Amino acid sequence: MNAYARLPVSFVRGEGALLWDANGKQYIDALGGIAVTFLGHCHPTISQTISLQANTLLHTSNLFHISAQAKLGEEFCRIASMDKVFFGNSGAEANEAAIKISRLYARTKNVEQPVVITMNNSFHGRTMATLSATGNEAIKSGFEPLLSDFIHVDFNDLDALKALQDNANVVAVMLEPIQGEGGVIVPDPDYLSGVREICDANNWLMILDEIQTGMGRTGDWFAHQASDVKPDVLTSAKALGNGIPIGACAARGKAADLISPGVHGTTFGGNPFSSQVALSVIDVIESEQLLEKSKELGQQLKKQLQQNLGTLDKVIDIRGRGLMLGIELDKAYPGLAQTFLDHGLVVNITGAGKVIRLLPSVVTTEKQIKTITETIYSVIEHV
Ligand SMILES: Cc1ncc(COP(=O)(O)O)c(C=O)c1O
Incomplete structure (x- = not known):
């Protein structure tokens, strides 16, 4: 097409x-394939891992235990300071999982029409939920009716968030720590901690989309780690596989236990191949x-x-x-x-x-x- x-x-x-x-x-x-090939093209260690794993095992399905996925889960949670992680195949899928977590979280609070606050000028993907979350009219145009349960406010504007504190349907705030597609917009240094405080005060989940900013891009594993702020849910993709498709939705605390068997899933996500490559990416970033x-x-x-x-x-x-x-x-x-x-x-x-x-x-x-x-x-x- x-x-x-x-x-x-x-x-x-x-x-x-x-x-x-x-x-x-x-x-x-x-450009690095739009923030994907952080380790450059054909990094020898990654190419070797790809070749080895291709000759060992590519795929079995999530009906069974996958040791490389379990190991990657541990490693990802270590570098992200998260408790649990779900692996999919792309950024949009990672964000879909995050949005689904916000819905499950709403159920625990007896909120029937949950709303997620997202930012104007943001980008979260092209699936129906993630494009509804995205704050760019050009990307949404032609796909109405969208999911109506997103309220968009200006990025880097804490007052705009505070103004929604009386809305009992709000369950989460979802944002990029630095807006990428929107034009590399860096917020004020205290913005993320301000968002964290507002989320804490209102029992809202803080969901950080680090699909573009994560995996070393900004000089930390994840951009938010430049401050002492911790999100409840963190999404990653792009550079996680250095070109092999893989995405991750990680969570901690109250957000980490909402997904249970049968609630969410994917055929390819975290298969032996992509998991082994992502493990190798983490290892190379660390050892070098x-x-x-x-x-x-x-x-x-x-x-x-x-x-x-x-x-x-x-x-x-x-x-x-x-x-x-x-x-x-x-x-x-x-x-x-x-x-x-x-x-x-x-x-x-x-x-x-x-x-x-x-x-x-x-x-x-x-x-x-x-x-x-x-x-x-x-x-x-x-x-
Ligand atoms: C911040 C952010 N979120 C989500 C996505 C969507 O990722 P994907 O294209 O892998 O679905 C992107 C892709 O550019 C992105 O930059």
Whole structure:
């Protein structure tokens, strides 16, 4: 089906931060498959795990115990400080599980018409529940009737949340710690702890969608860990499998025991293959100390961008954390992503066409970081 407005390029090979197209042209990948290939393309350890597991066991089903899934469950809960986790196959599915948990939570409170507060300008996926949660009219348009039980408020606005405290149907708040698709929007430093306080005061679940921000992207395992805030429910996907599809919905405390046999499930989720690969991803990030590296490399890139692009009138803002950066331009420049491709750089334009989004891998070299900055400078200067 004609689901995507694709750029006219087809990549046939990748290694580290580099991609090659069918004509042999080389590109620096500063997009990482939209925050997926955090460890770069064809990381030797991940490729070895894939190969080994492909020759051992791919799939059995969740009718049986899966030791790799159990081990991954332990590891994921350790790095996320959560109690329990459910594995699916994508970000949207992880968020579906989170929304279903909020419904089960509502039952424990005898709330019959549960409402989840989500944010304007957010993105949570393309299934019916997750697009209903999403705060972007363009994504919802044409799919009405949507699930009506989401109230959208402005991101980074604690008063907007407080104004809903009298609504007895509210059971949860769901948000991204840094909005990704919305244009790399970083909230005020005390925003997440403010959300936590409001959730605690009202017995609302705090659901954090870390599908884009998680797994080392911002310099911590999960972006919220830069503060001392802990969500009740946490979703992850994208970089968890470095390209092998896997998603996770983790929960702690009162939210962790709501799913019981028969209540939720999936055929593929957490199969031996994807679980083993995700275990390997966690192991590589830890053993190669890549959280620190993500922080350092991100700071380096941000500093270079600020020093070099700061003089350009077209650049309004340079923001983000770790290896999740956004360059906001004064207006949308049609064809910009293609111009970058012409210059051998893969980026993505988001935030209503005005924000150049950079999600490079943690194996990007310092030389490549410099080339990324120089290319962005010359493209913006001439666009
Ligand atoms: C924050 C966030 N949530 C959910 C999703 C949906 O994930 P998926 O495309 O794997 O369903 C995305 C994907 O871009 C995302 O960035």
